Amino acid sequence: MKKTLLRLSIIAACASHMAFAQPTDMVTGAVDFSTAYQHYNQAVEANNQADIITYAQQAYELGEVKFGADSIDSAKLAMNWANAIVAQSKQNNNGRVIQDEQVIKAQQLFESALAVYRLKLPENDIAFIDPLVGLAETTADDAYAKKVLFEAIDIAQEADNELTVAEVKTLAFYRLTGTAFYNRAVRSFAFDAYDIYVSKLPENAIKRVNATYLYGALNEAMGKHTKAVDALVEVIKQYQALPYSHPHELRAHALLVDIYQKRGQSDQATEHCIAIGKMTPWNEQQEQxxxxxxxxxxxxxxxxxxxxxxxxxxxxxxxxxxxxxxxxxxxxxxxxxxxxxxxxxxxxxxxxxxxxxxxxxxxxxxxxxxxxx
Structure with missing residues (x-):
């Protein structure tokens, strides 16, 4: 079985001997590593973001003492804490990572993990992708983000792991869009990812649907309206099966209104206007x-x-x-x-x-x- 991109599936990654809890020190009341790590896993299971960060930090600090600062286990614990910081930043900033002291700390954790991996693992091991992607998300240096993302893409391609290639290329597209490094090659990452997801995943897989939305939006921006319409209609079809309305469904309707209006097809545009007004998240007293x-x-x-x-x-x-x-x-x-x-x-x-x-x-x-x- 091929290795997969661990970081992107938000799985706690540490050696198996970490999973066995030992009791808290009854004399000092201090929490030992195994207990902290068990609490971390419980927080992940419960999706309790505040506890995830607390126990990820605690497990890392105790684990670094237990395993040594230059151990693979400590590197993975560092990434658990860094990933928790990134997740909280996204939660607080509408899906974006905003530079602050905590995010800078996450960047340092990813840097330390990458340094250990380069020392301990074979060159271009697929595990390098985790800290590389983390660095791209947390650094404010666009040139550095491009460098580490391109390295991650090369590693994924060398490992012949197409789904990981698609995921990293999608991340690279979003990270570099709006920077001085956005160009036709970066735009092509979104199309490459779409092709991979279409060939590898069922039509209702969320990653494929999101890639289809991006494919449609890019084609609309490029004036390729027929391709855009086909993709956006497919996005709406898939998201309508959900019991709630996804933001991409809203945006797909809005883009179709734009396309149909430009084509002079007012009736089709009207259908999508009304569909937006009826979407689940909208207040029944919604203004135009x-x-x-x-x-x-x-x-x-x-x-x-x-x-x-x-x-x-x-x-x-x-x-x-x-x-x-x-x-x-x-x-x-x-x-x-x-x-x-x-x-x-x-x-x-x-x-x-x-x-x-x-x-x-x-x-x-x-x-x-x-x-x-």
């Missing part, structure tokens, strides 16, 4: 929410004269998410700005307002600014 907005054209005559301005409008969103009765409340700069604003606003689409769980008309206001850069 914008899904598709196109900016107004800048009047050429005004641009030539260097004119700038703004327009404030009020409008109604009907039960199907269409904008109706746009009215200018105030403006600056000239009537052409008002004309272009009304024309653009008429093309906008919304998830409709819901009152007592039923779609209803609602009013809204917006200010559109016209500035020359």
């Amino acid at each position: 929410t914008p899904l598709f907005r196109t900016p107004p054209d800048y009047p050429m005559s005004y641009a030539k004269r260097g004119k700038s301005g703004w327009v404030k409008l009020q409008f109604t969103v009907n039960e199907q998410g269409f904008v109706q009765s746009p009215q200018v409340l105030d403006s600056k700069g000239g009537s052409q700005f008002e004309k272009e604003s009304i024309e653009a606003l008429s093309q906008w689409r919304y998830a409709p307002k819901f009152v007592d769980g039923k779609p209803a008309q609602g009013t809204s206001t917006v200010r559109l600014d016209f500035t020359l850069g």
Whole structure:
């Protein structure tokens, strides 16, 4: 059986002799390593994040004394604590890892674990992927993140472990997006992962569905609307089987509204507007929410004269998410700005307002600014 990427499945990884608890010292009241490690495993089982961090730290500090700082067991204990810190950061920051003292500590733990692995394990052992990925998540240095992620991808490919390749490439895509190192090669990681998941996993596997969403979103951004529609419809189909609404299902509907509106297929766009309004997480008193907005054209005559301005409008969103009765409340700069604003606003689409769980008309206001850069 091939080794798998342990860190990504959040499994406590230590030698088997760690699992046997020994009693607390009855004289001093101090907790020994085995008891701390048992408490850690119980916290993981109960998904108690606060206790996971507490006992992961305790097990690491006691284990380092028991096994030695340069032992594989201590390295794995270090990663347990580091992973707990990363999980808490994501929990507190909407899925993102935000640099603070704790995350810096996690980075140091991953560094120490990697140093031990390089000393103790064969070159390019697949176990290197765990600390490498951890470092990419915790470092603020984008260049360093790219370096360790590319090393992790090379190791996964050398091990011929396709699912691990897909997982690391997906992580690399998300970590490097928005940095100076995002390019066509990094974008291709998402497509590579999608191809692997489609060939290796059933259609309802969560990793495959998430990869399908990303595949659809990227194709939409690239203007490949047919591929995007096929992928996004598949995402919605799979998530509708769940008893709750997943954020990717919401985003898939929103992207389809955008695509269909650009194609002039208003009926299809309306279907997805209404579907969003009916999704489980939404409050029954949900206000209308914008899904598709196109900016107004800048009047050429005004641009030539260097004119700038703004327009404030009020409008109604009907039960199907269409904008109706746009009215200018105030403006600056000239009537052409008002004309272009009304024309653009008429093309906008919304998830409709819901009152007592039923779609209803609602009013809204917006200010559109016209500035020359």
